[in-house]
Amino acid sequence: MTVGETDEHLAERLANAAGEILLDLRASGEFVDKALGRVGDARANAMLMDELRAARPDDAILSEEEKDNVARCGVSRAWIVDPLDGTREYSEGRSDWAVHVALAVDGVPTVGAVALPGLGLMLTSGSPTPLAPANAPLKMLVSRTRPAAEAVYVAEKMGADLVAMGSAGAKAMAVVRGEADIYLHTGGQYEWDNCAPAAVAIAAGLHVSRADGSPLVYNCANPYLPDLLICRKELADEVLRLAGEFVVE
Structure with missing residues (x-):
């Protein structure tokens, strides 16, 4: 936990850390195929839950890998995370998978970090990406x-x-x-x-x-x-x- 850490920095830090866990696990060769995806999901999720609960104890959390509790709906601030989006692609050794860490405030997607570890990229709401020209054809x-x-x-x-x-x-x-x-x-x-x-x-x-x-x-x-x-x-x-x-x- 970082004292005084902003929501934007927290989201980015955790998405990056989850991505590193997933890359290290895949590189280890300890697991393959569907087992790799299951273990990766579980390990990344465990870290995200521990860090979010420590850093933002009063906020709600909704994660794909956690048992849901609808009591979260009564909380204004909710962290919504996917520890491994694209389990199939991750398990197949592809690069088109991601880690999602977001904060919704009163239902609005307010803060977001999307790590693309296979590409070595991080995109966040705190550092908007300038729009490129449209493609031709679309x-x-x-x-x-x-x-x-x-x-x-x-x-x-x-x-x-x-x-x-x-x-x-x-x-x-x-x-x-x-x-x-x-x-x-x-x-x-x-x-x-x-x-x-x-x-x-x-x-x-x-x-x-x-x-x-x-x-x-x-x-x-x-x-x-x-x-x-x-x-x-x-x-x-x-x-x-x-x-x-x-x-x-």
Whole structure:
């Protein structure tokens, strides 16, 4: 624990520390495949929980790897973390996985740190990334394994190239970094999947919302948050219009 540490620095420090745990574990060769993912999740989560409880004892915590307690909903400040976003990619030795540490205040994603340890990168809400020029043609991110039909439809209508990538954090940060322009997800997520990415994307000046344009709200009794749009602001109206007209056949 660092005395007088800001929320922004705490989020960044913990995301970085979790990333180091995960990289060291993978490099050790002690575990492989699904076992590597399980152990990595558990070890990173244990550190995050210990550090957050010590540093912010009055705040609530929601983690993918912890048993939930809905009493957190009565607390204004809630840390929302994913110790390892993209377990499959991590276990396969890929770089498109992430660590998410976020703070939601009264349901708003206020502080976020997304570590991309496989790339040696850290993106935070406290140090916004300047937006790069739009890609030509536009690039839209989709899941490696189950591209959302709505995203495919929108990409076709907008003439955007589809780019398959792993974790939600990696995809969201690809938009923040200018490698892509649109991340539209409708296949189901939870608060820990997108709270930190949302906070970082908002700070970078991107459009961030649900797939129908409504706000993302965090620290809810049911943490299921199935859809997400992160894109350049000038593209948001068209993406939302097209997503809204998509009909499952």
